[in-house]
Amino acid sequence: MTPASGWSFELIGLAWWLIIPLAALAGWGIISLLRLELGRLPRFPRLGLSWLRGAAVVVVVLLLLEPTLTKTTVERQLPAVALVVDRSGSMAVTDEQQPLARQLDEAVALGLVDATVRPDGPRQARRELTALINDLPGLTAALVEIQQAATEGRQPANLDKSLAKLHAKRGEELAGAGGDNDTTALFRDQAALLGRISAMLERGKPEAIGDKADGLVSALTELGNRCRALLPKLDAAQEASDRGLLAQGGPAVTAGLERLRAMSRTERAVSLARNALEPLLKDRAIVSWHALDDGALTSVGDPAALAGFAPTGSTDFAAPLSTLARNWGDQTHAGAVILLSDGRQTAGVDPVPAIRALNARGALLAGISVGDAGVIRDAVVAEVRAPAEVFRGETIRLDTRLRITGYDGTDWRLVLTRDGKVIEQRTIKATGAWQTERFELPDAEAGVHGFQARLERAGAVDAGIISGGGLLRDVWGNLPGTDLRVLLDHPAFVAGKADRSEVTPQAASNDPAENFGAVLRGYVVPPISGPYHFWVTADDRAQVFLSTSVDPADKVKIAEVPEYADPGVYDKYQSQRSAAVVLERGRPYYIEVQHKQGGGGSHVAVGWTLPDSRVERPIPGSFLAPYGKPPPTSTANKNAEASLANNQADASVTVNDDPLKVLIVDHSARWESRFLVDLFERDKRVQVVRRYQSIRQPRGEKELLPPTQQELDGYDIVVLGDLAPGQIAAEDQQRLERFVSRRGGFVATIAGPRGMPASYALGGIAKLLPVRLHTNGGSPTATVKLTTIGADHPVTAVLDDNALNQQLWPALPPLQWLARGVTAKEGAEVLLETQDDHRTPVVATMRFGAGRVLWVGTTDTWRWRDRLGDRVHRAFWLQAVRWGLGMRLRGKDDRLQAALDRALIAPRERAELRVRARHKDGSAATGAVHATVARLDAEGKELDGSLQRIDLSPVNDADALWHAGLEGLGEGRWRVTVKSDDPDLATLSEIRDLVVRDRQSQEGLELGADPVNLARLATAGGFRADSLDQAVPLIKDLADRLVPKANPRRTTHSLWDNYLALIAVLGLLAVEWMWRKRVGLP
Structure with a gap:
């Protein structure tokens, strides 16, 4: 219970029922003694001393009872x-494509359309029938409970009586509200039936003669069927009513719906x-x-x-x-x-x-x-799956996953571009289902290539202004300086009174005058739908604004020229190029260019890059309309998509043209090693060095690995076979560990019965392996299957179809030997495992420092050649090598090599740059290493003002290795140029391209x-x-349901728990003592 505010009196000391009787007894004794002691005294002293003694007793009793006054204040805390x-x-x-009825529902709820002008009888009826259908299970359950309780001779439990009463009442109201005969009859029957059900729920039992629970359940089921059958008719009636409302041409309703559709x-x-x-x-x-x-x-x-x-x-x-x-x-x-x-x-x-x-x-x-839950009209390119890296000469395979909903049976164009240029187009039929289109592209030049797949409506032609194109240009003279604020704050500009006006035939102007300000404004009509980039150049300063509609109030700044740029130079400053702006074909958008000129010649121009990579600078007048006239009529498709931002997806592929150096180390030339050598030697750019212990030992050649770290780091790949510990010294193992962790090399380990991995529980190789020794039984032979990770990993994606790829691996010939006693380390990824209860790792990968390691736990991958030729074996090893070399150092000259850990990062991510700088003899270069990072424009040229210098730091305990992190880069394509200050390397440089963009998320795939x-x-x-x-x-x-919380605050004022009470007692006793002395008492 919440306490009330106010004052209260309380005794908080010893219990009153104990103190008061004792005090009364003590008082009686004291009075009795005082009568004997004071009986011979005169009346006044006798009474005075008696009163003093009584007062002292009263004060002591109050001290023991501790009377207090308490003030209670209740504070009301809102939830x-x-x-x-x-x-x-x-x-x-x-949600422009929502049904009209839903649009009016929302417009009324938002106050954009007056609710009183819209007849909504069918809508109200539909809402009640939908609510009744949803409540049928609860009503039925209540009737069943009554029937069971009557059968079992008990009282029914948990009966909700409110639903039946509510729907009976609503039935009566809607039956009298008018409407067609079917609807009126249904609500009349609803009111009657729910009234009978409500009466039974009130009684809690069936009638002896009359309604039975099972009969009411059957009637309720039939009513539900009638409700469902009537819903489409009510929808059609409300749609017809709403269309009639629009046909009347009410400006308020039309304006309200237009406003809603723009929100x-x-x-x-x-x-x-x-x-x-x-x-x-x-x-x-x-x-x-x-x-x-x-x-x-x-x-x-x-x-x-x-x-x-x-x-x-x-x-x-x-x-x-x-x-x-x-x-x-x-x-x-x-x-x-x-x-x-x-x-x-x-x-x-x-x-x-x-x-x-x-x-x-x-x-x-x-x-x-909030939003349309129906089928959304939308074309989506979910992703472009592509290999991160390929070697020069390989076919680049791109898989584009797409879906087109709401346009069943129509034709669309799937356009593929490479580095902004269209390389292939296909016609796609809209089916509403997910589809995958495969592109196989021939050889590409070395470097990082950006691919984009986008969907366009087939048969669409450029939209534009037929005549009268251009922008309105207003000029204000006698404004010295180059600061735009001089123009924007000028009273004549604020008043809108220009010195002169003209219409420019395109988005550009050349004016020989000096010291003026100008504004070009109008409407731009995109010829195709998709993302646009706007460009601006000017002398001296300019800024471009674009609206999301024809309304100037919605404009936002998208680009500017902070200082002068020469005519035709659109990339002097990074701010001259806008971010991507998604525009819809045929829809007009308000555009405004504010221009300020000081002394000398002047110019201003605005251009754009279209979604199909065309560049038009300046924008032609055929896509412009001057301000001051009514905006051009929108020719946008009334069946427009819900979103244009998801019509394209991007991928980046790095094509490598550098020679590879591979070292294969094994005990002997096993079948596995021989087939692997044959695979590598097919490519003339691959240099393969084979070192077999069984061949080198008889010749007195003991070293299997190069004797120095520099020599070992000269290789890109080391294939480590079945070697016993004594055949690889501890120093060799440490060099191999550094080869991976610091140099960023790739080690592929192939198990065998001689010693790999059984003899490597400790040491450098044990650290490298993605597996560790573990007690694990099982047959030495087994078939394999993909793990969950392996199903999506590039190493094991042999077949294009994911389902077929899953079926492929168990169907391959069984492995005749595999390393059973291993388990995966934390951080390792198992791609293939045995198809038995032991689930032994057969193929696993792991990142180790700057490099990568592959574990192959069998000697028999060559057997995968038996049924499909060498396709599985070759594809598996090629993809493993491609994955493993993702961080390899490479360069035109071995003296300066560079590597980026990724060619594609998101704007908030960091890329790791590593560089090796050394002399021809392998010794570390003495000069520092630095890199410059510059942003590239659409044509691959460096943007002025974007250049950054980054100094690299040496890697600890790693000669000739340097590293740095690249972060804080904006979206776009960046060129990284690496150089060394060492005089011997002064003429060398290495260039790497880095793409920065947001990764495709799932957000734009399902818009409903x-x-x-x-x-x-x-x-x-x-x-x-x-x-x-x-x-x-x-x-x-x-x-x-929101109830404030009562927080009582109490303030207690104690009346006797203080020094004054004690002083009063002592004072009374002192007065009594002095008076007693005066009258001669002890």
């Missing part, structure tokens, strides 16, 4: 409610929460605003800022909700979390544990589904909303979810 808005990439979708899911969620939901929670909760940002929870002070950022990133509910639970802690009175999202999770773990943690603190979870998942999360949070148009009643119900 905390978090409004969480999903701001992931899929929330950028506008992203995030914008709709924020508008709903600010204007409709937050007022419902006012004075009932402490509301805080948060955003889901790519797996992070961002607290937002101003809700308006939520819609100010473009939604991006993946959707992860678990991590942000866990963060919220931690932030609230135990001191917060948690009330609820309101999650506004499309419900589709594309990253992270299941959020239910985090939601339950919130619920354990008292927080309910209400979900509001997932209200089922959102409902699942809300159920786990103790509440429920609903659509955007039903958010207000949902949150009203939630608000009714």
Whole structure:
């Protein structure tokens, strides 16, 4: 019970029922003694001393009882409610293709369309029938429970009587609301049937004569079937009503729908929460605003800022909700979390544990589904699978995974580009299902090549302005200097009164005047859909703005010229090129160029790079319309895609043209080694050195590995066969370990019965191996199968079809010998294992320092040649070598070699650069090593202002090796040039290309909303979810459940627990003592 505010009197000392009787007894004794002692005294002293003694007794009793006054103040703590808005990439979708009825539902909920102008009888009827269908299982279960309870002679348990009453009432209301005969009859029957069911639930038992539970169950089932059959008819009726409303041409309705169609899911969620939901929670909760940002929870002070950022990133509910639970802690009175999202999770773990943690603190979870849950019209290129590296002369195989939904039977173009140039086009039929297209490309030049696959509508022609193209140019004169603020702050500019105006025929202007400011503005109409890059050049300064619509208020700056650039120079500064901007074919967009000229000649021009890699600088007038006239009519396809940002995917492939040097070390020329040598020697660029102990020992040649680290580091690959420990000295093992960890070399180990790996439990080789010795039995022969990791690993992807590749490996000839007593180390990846209960690793990989190691636990991979020729054996080893050489040092001259650990990184990732600089004799170069990093434009030229110098650091305990981390690079293609300050290496340089871009995420693959998942999360949070148009009643119900927490605060004022009470007792006793002395008493 919550205590009331106010004052209260309490005795907090010894129990009153003990003290008061004892005090009364003591008082009687004291009075009796005083009568004997004071009886001979005059009346006044006798009474005075008696009163003093009584007062002292009273004070002592009060000290023992400790009377106190307590003031209680109850503070009302409102519950905390978090409004969480999903701001992931899929929330950028506008859902223009939603059914008209859904659009009007949302427009009314957001206040964009007046609810009173829309007849929605069929909609209300449909909502009631849908709710009844959802509640049928609960009503049926209640009737079954009544029947079973009556049979077993007990009282029915857990009967929910409210549903039957609710639907009976709603049936009566809707039956009298008018409508067609079928709908009216259905609701009349619903009211009657639910009334009978409600009466039985009230009684808790069937009638002796009348309704039976099983009869009502049958009638309820039949009613449900009628409801389901009527739903399509109600949908059609509401659609016809809504189309009639639009046909009437009401400007308010049309404007409201146009506004809705331009709003992203995030914008709709924020508008709903600010204007409709937050007022419902006012004075009932402490509301805080948060955003889901790519797996992070961002607290937002101003809700308006939520819609100010473009939604991006993946959707992860678990991590942000866990963060919220931690932030609230135990001191917060948690009330609820309101999650506004499309419900589709594309990253992270299941959020239910985090939601339950919130619920354990008292927080309910209400979900509001935003977005179209139907089939989305969209063309998606999910990924381009490509090898990270190939050797010069190999065929490059690219697998493009794509899907086209909502356009069944139509033709699309799949366009493949390499380094921005179209190399192949195919016609793709839209089926709504995932498809994979394989491209096999011939030899390519050495270097890093960027491939892009994109989907375009087949038969689409360039859209544009037929006539009157160009931009309006307004000029303000007598403005000295080059600062744009001089123009923007000028009163004439603010007033919009230009000195002169003209229409330029293209997005460019050359004016011989000096000291002026100008603004070029109008509309740009993209000829094709997809990502565009805008370019600008100017003398002296200029900045370009682009709007997401024809409205200038929506413009944002996309590019600028900070200082003058010569005519035609669009890449002097990095800011002259915009980021990718996705535009839709035929849709006009407002564009504005602000230009300031000081002294000397002037110019300004804006160009673009189209999605098909065409470059037009400046933009032709055929795609421009001047400001001041009505915007050009949009010719955008009314069946436009939900998103154009997912129409393409990219891949980067490094083509290596450097010679390889391979060292094969084994006890003897086993079948495995012989076939491997034959495989390597087919390529004239590969130099193979074979060292067999059984051949070298009789000739007195004891060394199997090179005697120095420099010589060993001259190889790219070392194949280590079946050697006993005595045949590889401890020093050799340490050099081999350094070859991998520091040099970045690749070691492939092939097991054998002589000593690999049985004799290498310790030492350098034991550290290298991806496996360790372990007691593990099993037959020496076995077939193999792919592991989960191996199914997607490039080493074991022999066949193109993943399912067939899975079936291939168990069908290969059984291995006649394999190393059984091993298990994988932590950090190793097992690709192939035995197809038995022991699951012995047969092929495993591991990264070791800067290099990589491959374990082959059998002598019999050559047997894989038996049934399919050498395809399996050759593909397996070629792919293993390609994977293993991912970090190898290479260069035109052995004196200067470089390696990047990856050719593709994300903007927030780091690439590792390693360099080896040495003299011809193998000794380390004396000069320092540095690298320059420059960004490249679309034509492969370095952008001015982007050059950075990076000094490399020497690798500890590794002669001639240097390294540095490359990070903080923006998106684009970067050229890394490595040089040494050593005089002997002054003429040498090595160039590597690095691509920086965001990796393809799952966010753009499925754009449809997932209200089922959102409902699942809300159920786990103790509440429920609903659509955007039903958010207000949902949150009203939630608000009714929010109860303030009463925090009582007590202030206690003790009356006798202080020095004054003690002084009073002592004072009384002292006065009595003095008075007694005065009257002659002891």
